[in-house]
Structures are given as C-alpha cells and as structure tokens.
Amino acid sequence: MQPIISIQNLTKTYATGFQALKGVNLDIRRGEIFALLGPNGAGKTTLIGVTCGIVNPTSGTVLADGHDIISDYRAARSKIGLVPQELTTDAFESVWATVNFSRGLFGKPRDPVLIEKILKDLSLWDKKDSKVMTLSGGMKRRVMIAKALSHEPQILFLDEPSAGVDVELRRDMWEMVRRLRDSGVTIILTTHYIEEAEEMADRIGVISKGELILVEDKNVLMEKLGKKQLTLYLKAPLEKIPAEFATQPLTLSADGNTLTYTFDTQDEHTGIAALLRSLGEHGIDFKELQSSQSSLEDIFVSLVRARA
Template sequence: MAVLPCREEIRVHPDISVQGLNKIYEGGEQALTDVHLDIHRGEIFALLGPNGAGKTTLINIICGLVNLSNGRVLANGYDIIREYREARSQIGLVPQELHTDAFERVWDTVSFSRGLFGCPPNPAHIERVLRDLSLWNKRNTRIMDLSGGMKRRVMIAKALSHEPRILFLDEPSAGVDVELRREMWEMVRRLRENGVTIILTTHYIEEAEEMADRVGVISQGELILVEEKEALMRKLGKKELRLHLQTPLDTLPESLADLELTLSETGDELVYSFDAHADESGITTLLKRLGEQNIDYRDLQTRESSLEDIFVNLVRANP
C-alpha cells in the first residue's frame, strides 16, 4: 500500500507537533489546557483517557474540525491554520461515529473521498486499500447493506484513500467483534511498517498494550503523562504475590511490618506488592520470615500490573 500523500513534499519534522494548545468553549468550559505533544514518523501512539477527558477534542483540532483557542499545531511541519490545505492533506481520520452516504457503493464513496483532497484518480491504489481491508468483494455493495464492522472498514478505506502520512483512529474498535478487532490490529501494524504514523484513542486498554509504541494519558483536558509503553510498564508497573494461608491471621505480625504487605479482611490471604522489574529478593525475605513465624500457606499466585491498572491509578491520582 502506498503511504505518502498524493501531493507530499518530503519534510523533516515530527509528524504531529502540538505546542501550548488550549481549547475553551463558549461559556468558559476549558476542554484542553496547555497541551504539548510531539508524535514521530512511523510510531503508533495511543491516547488514553476517561470519557470527557478531551481525547476527541484534541484529535478534532489537529484534523481541522474544531478551532483551537490558542497554541499551535503542525502536521508534518504545516501549520493547521495558516497552511490548512497542506496540513489536512497529510492526515486521514477515522471518526468514532460512522457517517457516510448509505446509498453510495463502497468503490464510489472511497474514490470520491480521494478526489476531495485534490488527488488524481488512482484505481490501483483504491483496489489495494479495499483488498487490504477485505472489502474488495463488497466494492459494488451499497453502504446501507453492510454490517457495522464492514461500515467501519469503509471509514478506514475513506481515510486512506488519499494516501495520508498520518492516520487518526478515534475508538476504531467500538462496536466490532473480537475477530474483527484483531484483524484491524494487524492492518494497523502493516500501515506502520509502511511508514504511516498512527494515533489512536481507545477504551480497550489491551488494544494500546498490544500495539502502542508510546502512550499518552489525558485527564480533565490535561496531558498528564507521555511515555514509551515499555518504560511506563517498568516505571509504574507492580507485581503482586498472593499467599493463601493455611490458618487465618488476626493481625499482621510485627516482624512483617517493614514489607509492603496487606492482610485480607478474612485474614486468610497476604498480598505482597513490589516493583515489577526490581530485585525480587524481597520474596525470599518474606518466605523466610513466614517460616520463622510458623505461618504456613497452601497456595501462592503472582500477578503483574497491566496497562489498565497503571492507567486507572494515574487518572485517580489526577482527578
């Protein structure tokens, strides 16, 4: 699949550069506050946040659909206000809501989208896009006759019709089944391999954990963290060791007080928390002390923090 916009001039910049961005709606509602963000060529960037955090507002501003209050946004070096046409040609957007002409046929609506960006007809490219999205056999089908999952694929095809350098996916898996979600993940990976920069928002934390190179967390309109996914997991990830005791305890023994331990309300379970990538010698110390206190356990389990755990803790810490 070709990946460069049909009129692109090669430029060396972050693909997306957001500088001091603010958005204040009429009535004084502050939707975004002093957002700074650079997204680089060929990466998959996941933007996470609860409902109303500002994810869609940020995407819509970058894509030229919502006006910013102040700040600056560049798409491949083009200012989205002063060089709107050039900036918009760099970007493909798959919106959260499905909006397309129900009576149009798949081939026609995707080809029309390409023309909207001033690109010359390229049937070979449209065919490649439709084949990559498993839409080729549906090319002459009207949109109204497609399933919800197929309609979402058509929205992706429309976004790719003009060969954008940057692709925004706003909740791409909303309303699709697990099998289609997996297929979409594979498609996103192929696009990245061909040099397309992917920015996605998602409520499916496993989607970000599966695919993203970097993660941004937005809460109350503020970008509270941007980090490489693996570094984030190392920095904030925790492991838990759960010990199911043979005999319940009334209280936690003083000899264990210096360890990061909690005792369940029923007294029959000890939970030991430690850094996921730290030295695990603390487990040896714990088990040794349990033996010294004649505290026996019948089972033990370990669990490592997921990206979802980290995300929930970050949002709670930044209400």
C-alpha cells in the first residue's frame, strides 16, 4: 500500500547556519498512529512544519497522500490537519464560530451536522457558545483539535497534544485519537510523555540532532531493544558473587539478599534456564523470583544518549 506521507532526503538549514534536518527519509503508513520522539531541539517541530507547509525545506521532497507539498500545495494541505503546541486561536470567538471558520478556510461548504459531531466527540458541545478565552487550557486544546478536524483531513499532526493537560483529560484524548485512527485518519504525534507513545503508537520514530536514528514497530522495538531483569530473592545472603559467575550480568544487592540478572529478550529462555541450573549446582537457592522489562522510556533515553 502506498504510504500516506512519503519524505525523501529532507533537509532544512536556517539562515543562521543551523541544520535542523539532515537527510530525513520516512514513510508513514495509511491509518497508523506514528509517534515521533526526540529531545528538545531534535527537529520534531521542524519536520512537522515542513510537511504541513509552514516551513520551507532546503532540499528533498514530501508527498502527502501522493501530492507534493510544494508543487501541489493546495491539494496536499487539504489532506492535513495540524494541532500545534501553542494554543493560538480566536479568543473572542465562540467555539462554534471558530471551528466553522477553520472549515471555511479550506473552501469547504458549511456542514453543521459534521461540526456538531466533532464537538460532541471532543466533549465540547456544551461549550459551543462559550468564548474561547473563557475555557480552561485543556478545553482550548480540544478546540484546537476540533479546528484541525473541521475540514475532514486524512492526516492529523498532534504536536505535544497533552502538554498542560491533566491526567484524566489526557486519557480521554488518547481514546479520541484511537477512535480517529479507527475511522481511517492517520495520526502523527510528537510527545514528551513517553507513556503516551507506549500506550497508543503503532510505530515509533526517534529523531536526534536532525537525524532520524530509528523507525520501528513499537512491539518489535520493545522486543529487540528492551532489557529484562530477573530478581532472585535468596534463601541465604551472599557476601559476594562467586567467581564462577564473574562473566554473567549479575548484580548483588548491598545486603546480599537479592541477585539481579539482566538479559536481552532474545536470551530469555536459554539464559535463565542455564543460570538457575548453575546457581543450584553451586548451592545458591532462592525463595522467590520476580521479572521486569525496560519501558519505552528506558529505550528512548539509551538511544539518545548513545547519539550524544
């Protein structure tokens, strides 16, 4: 299936000489939730800005649903909705008016039934006559999403959608994003909340210093790069790890009561079985064991640090 967004050899160098994007290549699959992760200044917002036609690229091409964002910009932009980080909207307008106005900007005919559905889906219907300036930060962000959806885009960019949003509202927003994906909208989000990407994304991209350093299915990424730990609660404390286990990735707690074995997911079965057998042969018995796996946040931090 043709990707809904295709980015080829994309670069952006500002007048100051700062190179924000360095030969980025990326295909976004139709109907997926793609999370773009990276530290501040990594190039996330620049990449979104170029794709949405806000920032001019230095070189490279971007296609949105087959339309070049420069030579066929009207068709390309009609496919895209953007929810920016900043809450910039018409403070003195009502929610209803500002969302309808956004639809009109794309030359779409009035459709009160659609706008009503969008506002109800975002729990904004009871605020439709309220001025935007009277709303809370979380409600204003929902209005920004409603504006971005008003012209029925096939692609939705969410740049830090949960910034300044409380936990309950964040969960509601996750559910809304899933419903949009299920309706056929492709979602690209940037976030500093790693659990947001872990909860929702189908695929993960990591960008650092303007370079896309990894793109992978979330589950495959967790499987390939995730570390697991097996903690053994010993029946009798050890003074130190025996010399026979010096080459094993084992650590002993300060009180000598627990041994922790860190391993790759690929080595899960053979590594653990061999370790437990060897420990038993050396008279080291345990009364309980517990396993844990590194989170997406652990993986992200290790990837970015490796590129520092």
